Amino acid sequence: MRRSPRDGSPGYVSNITWVINTITESPTEKDSQNSRRRTYRQANPNHVEASFRFTKTITYGPGDPVPTVSSSHEILVIELLTNNYIMKKVYVDPESSVDVMYYRTFECLKLTRDQLVPVKTPLVGFGGHVVHSEGMIMLTVTVGQHLWCRIVPVNFVVVKADSTYNLLMGQPILNALRAVYSTYHISFKFLTPAGIAELHRPSTLGKPQRLETGDEVEEISLDPSTPERTISIGTSLPVPLNGEMVNLLKNYQNVFVWIAEQDVGAPHHLMLHEMNVDPRAKPVKQKRRYFGPKRNKAVAEDIDKLLPARMIKEIGISEEDQEKTAIFTNQGVYCYTTMPFGLKNAGTTYQQLINRVFKSR
Numbered sequence: 323m324r325r326s327p328r329d330g331s332p333g334y335v336s337n338i339t340w341v342i343n344t345i346t347e348s349p350t351e352k353d354s355q356n357s358r359r360r361t362y363r364q365a366n367p368n369h370v371e372a373s374f375r376f377t378k379t380i381t382y383g384p385g386d387p388v389p390t391v392s393s394s395h396e397i398l399v400i401e402l403l404t405n406n407y408i409m410k411k412v413y414v415d416p417e418s419s420v421d422v423m424y425y426r427t428f429e430c431l432k433l434t435r436d437q438l439v440p441v442k443t444p445l446v447g448f449g450g451h452v453v454h455s456e457g458m459i460m461l462t463v464t465v466g467q468h469l470w471c472r473i474v475p476v477n478f479v480v481v482k483a484d485s486t487y488n489l490l491m492g493q494p495i496l497n498a499l500r501a502v503y504s505t506y507h508i509s510f511k512f513l514t515p516a517g518i519a520e521l522h523r524p525s526t527l528g529k530p531q532r533l534e535t536g537d538e539v540e541e542i543s544l545d546p547s548t549p550e551r552t553i554s555i556g557t558s559l560p561v562p563l564n565g566e567m568v569n570l571l572k573n574y575q576n577v578f579v580w581i582a583e584q585d586v587g588a589p590h591h592l593m594l595h596e597m598n599v600d601p602r603a604k605p606v607k608q609k610r611r612y613f614g615p616k617r618n619k620a621v622a623e624d625i626d627k628l629l630p631a632r633m634i635k636e637i638g639i640s641e642e643d644q645e646k647t648a649i650f651t652n653q654g655v656y657c658y659t660t661m662p663f664g665l666k667n668a669g670t671t672y673q674q675l676i677n678r679v680f681k682s683r
Contacts, residue, residue, distance in 0.1 A: 459477070542568055
């Protein structure tokens with residue numbers, strides 16, 4: 323998604339072109355930090371960051387704010403400036419050995435393929451997936467805002483892959499900034515000519531609060547002809563927002579599925595979940611688990627519910643992978659024909675479907 327800034331964005335120069343919201347091994351043998359800086363200085367002699375002495379020590383202490391919910395599941399997403407574009411949704415991954423730019427972002431930046439430098443070394447993801455890059459491109463990146471910022475050259479590896487983010491900021495950028503990353507504080511600090519800057523998760527102050535369990539709700543009927551079909555709206559919503567929400571849901575009530583039989587699921591040509599299993603791997607046979615009478619009864623009841631509904635028909639599983647989800651019960655052996663969310667990378671597949679559905683938005 324792209325939009326032109328209305329009056330510029332705070333902390334950046336006024337000649338911003340667009341704001342882009344949403345849309346392993348080292349890749350080269352000579353891709354050292356010094357070579358990146360040397361290449362950048364040769365290509366951009368007038369835009370090299372002014373050198374300054376790093377005389378301050380970066381530390382985290384009791385006075386540093388900690389997010390309300392700080393856990394290993396939290397991630398850091400920031401924004402930065404590159405090629406006169408404000409880049410939103412930049413995922414900071416201190417474990418990544420490369421800085422990644424997704425191809426759709428590459429196109430949004432109006433870059434061309436002749437600017438890419440060939441890269442022969444493929445990238446290996448967390449799940450063992452091998453991705454061959456389109457090439458590498460060097461861009462100037464501004465991290466931070468106002469005086470509390472740094473301008474560094476970055477070699478981005480361009481890949482064709484679906485992602486909820488625009489860029490992946492890895493170790494090379496963090497090392498170029500000499501940044502200190504804290505997973506507990508979900509932030510990182512780095513030195514600037516004005517002092518120590520810190521980038522952290524955006525504040526949630528002033529934003530609508532999430533509806534929590536236990537909050538009071540009211541039942542709203544979207545169609546008078548079917549009053550039994552209702553939805554729940556939080557009573558804590560402000561009056562104007564409450565009315566706008568109800569009107570929006572009434573206008574699009576045809577997107578709701580009230581019974582499982584109405585859910586036709588995603589067409590297989592649009593999205594199909596596949597398991598990237600090494601064909602050379604030998605199948606592992608697990609012993610059957612025996613349960614007591616109460617648990618067997620509960621399992622049987624769940625199976626009886628799933629069979630008539632044919633599970634939730636959202637995203638199908640490829641036919642050759644269905645047997646890999648087999649489960650054994652007293653009633654027989656069953657397997658999933660549609661993707662359960664307990665599978666590894668199931669969330670990624672679901673997000674890819676959502677990205678494709680809203681691609682034109």
